[in-house]
Amino acid sequence: MGEVYEDALKRLSDMGVTPLLGGLVPECATADLLGYSQSWFRQRAAAGQAVLPYVPRGNRRFYKLKDIVRFVTETAG
Secondary structure: OHHHHHHHHHHHHHOOOOOEOOOEEEHHHHHHHHOOOHHHHHHHHHOOOOOOOOEEEOOEEEEEHHHHHHHHHOOOO
16 A cells, blocks of 8 residues: 555645645545546535545545545455
């Protein structure tokens, strides 16, 4: 998991995104990182079918980097 975590940090850095305290990543950067369109990712969350659990901050959604890495590394059982 450490390798994927480091790769995610590098990709975020390449996009010009620095995770906030607690490893929070903005919704648009999370969608780009996972290969989803930003609009589809946002629509899923708004419909109550979010791809990942999110942390609401005002009118924005943030995703924890550890949840992003877990989503990438763990397969559905």
